[in-house]
Every structure is written in structure tokens, then in C-alpha cells.
């Protein structure tokens with residue numbers, strides 16, 4: 001690790017995978033990694049704008065970038081896509097497990113399918129990605145997993161009714177902490193817990209108003225304001241950090 005702090009933040013030569021990379025936080029994270037010099041694999045599910053974005057990042061930053069279509073709730077697709085990435089990029093330094101979704105309804109109004117959908121993306125999706133990336137990390141002898149959880153893992157954020165979503169995030173936070181121990185010999189694992197950000201997920205008037213009313217900063221975060229945290233966790237500036245859960249919420253959970 002370089003002693004110069006700005007050097008520590010450079011990602012030149014590293015390979016970073018980001019899922020949920022077509023939109024919102026994931027796209028901002030993929031941009032941050034490319035801007036810091038990393039090669040990036042953008043995983044997307046339905047929004048194939050990720051393909052053009054990968055091409056644009058490659059030419060703007062003179063890095064290797066590619067887009068992969070994968071449903072993270074499908075273990076086979078995740079496993080096969082991890083293999084493809086290793087084949088294309090030769091290694092994985094950092095995996096950002098970011099894809100997620102929420103259904104905002106009281107539990108008494110949720111169908112079984114709605115419950116299962118949230119579990120399959122937010123819980124199964126993280127477990128599959130962590131597990132198959134973890135095999136690569138173990139084989140390589142190095143690796144770095146960053147999980148996007150939520151402040152909803154810490155608090156029940158009234159008035160948004162998201163009982164299942166909240167619980168899925170509590171799962172992934174504690175899962176990530178557990179992996180920090182399990183993988184202590186070869187990989188770091190950290191968790192980011194965002195508050196209200198101005199993405200598709202955070203676009204509802206309820207979220208916008210709640211951020212305005214209740215966060216210390218009195219507004220939602222812009223995705224450009226989360227890039228630095230992921231860069232820090234991905235970089236050699238954070239080599240002593242593992243098992244941490246970092247809130248970035250404009251002072252909502254106080």
C-alpha cells in the first residue's frame with residue numbers, strides 16, 4: 001500500500017464488478033470505479049442502457065469495461081456470469097453487490113409473490129453473488145466485497161411501509177459482517193447503508209418529503225455524493241477496514 005493517501009485511492013489495474021449497474025447508485029459506483037482507473041464489469045438485469053454505458057466508460061477512461069445481463073436471484077446465472085467475468089478480465093478485485101428492490105406496502109397487503117420477490121433479489125441475490133465471488137476471492141487469495149444494505153437495516157423508517165424490505169436489509173448487513181470473519185484470511189467485506197437517495201427507488205414523494213422533514217441535511221442525497229464512499233471501500237485507503245457498516249444518510253438516523 002502506498003503511503004501517499006491520494007495514491008491509495010487509485011484503482012489502476014483493479015477489476016471491479018458492480019451489479020444493479022444500469023441505474024441509480026450502481027451506475028454512480030461503476031462510474032466512480034472507472035474514474036479512479038479500474039476496469040469495470042457492469043451487471044444489469046433489464047435496462048440494457050448498461051451496454052452503452054460500459055462502452056462510454058471504456059473510451060472515456062481508457063479502461064476495459066463490459067456489460068453482462070444477469071438476474072441476481074438466479075444462482076446459475078450468477079455463477080456463470082462470474083466465470084465469464086473472470087474469463088474476460090482474468091480476476092476480480094472488488095465485487096459490489098448492490099442490486100435490490102422494494103415493495104412499499106404493509107405486510108397485511110402483500111401477496112406471497114411480492115414477499116418472495118423481495119427475498120429473492122435482496123437476500124438470495126446477495127447470497128449468490130457473495131458466494132460465487134467468494135470462491136474466486138479464495139482461489140486468488142485476495143478480494144473485496146461491498147454490500148449495499150440500507151439505513152432500513154437499522155431503523156423502521158416511518159412512514160414508508162416496507163416491512164419485508166427492512167428485514168432483507170437487516171439480513172444482508174449481518175450476513176456481510178459474518179463473511180468478514182469467515183473470509184478474514186483472503187478478503188475484506190464491508191457494508192454501505194444509504195439513507196434517502198434520489199434514484200428510481202427513492203423517487204416517491206413519501207421518500208422525498210421524509211428526507212426533507214427528518215434528515216439533518218433536510219434533503220435526499222444525490223448519487224454523486226455516494227461515489228467517494230464506495231471508492232474508499234474499494235481502494236487501498238481502507239485496507240484496515242472489514243466488517244464495517246457505514247451509514248450515509250444525511251443525518252437521518254440520529
Ligand code: NAI
Pocket residue numbers: 019020021022023024025026044045046047070071072073098099100101121125148149150151152193194195196197198199200201202
Ligand atoms: P434503482 O432502482 O435505481 O436500482 C436498483 C438496481 O437493481 C436496478 O439497476 C435494477 O435493475 C437492479 N435489480 C433489481 N432486481 C434485479 C435482479 N433480479 N437482478 C439483477 N439486478 C436487479 O435503485 P437504487 O436506489 O440505485 O438501489 C441500489 C441499492 O441501494 C439497492 O440495494 C437499494 O435497496 C439500496 N438503497 C437505496 C436507497 C435509496 O434511497 N435510493 C436507500 C437505501 C438503500
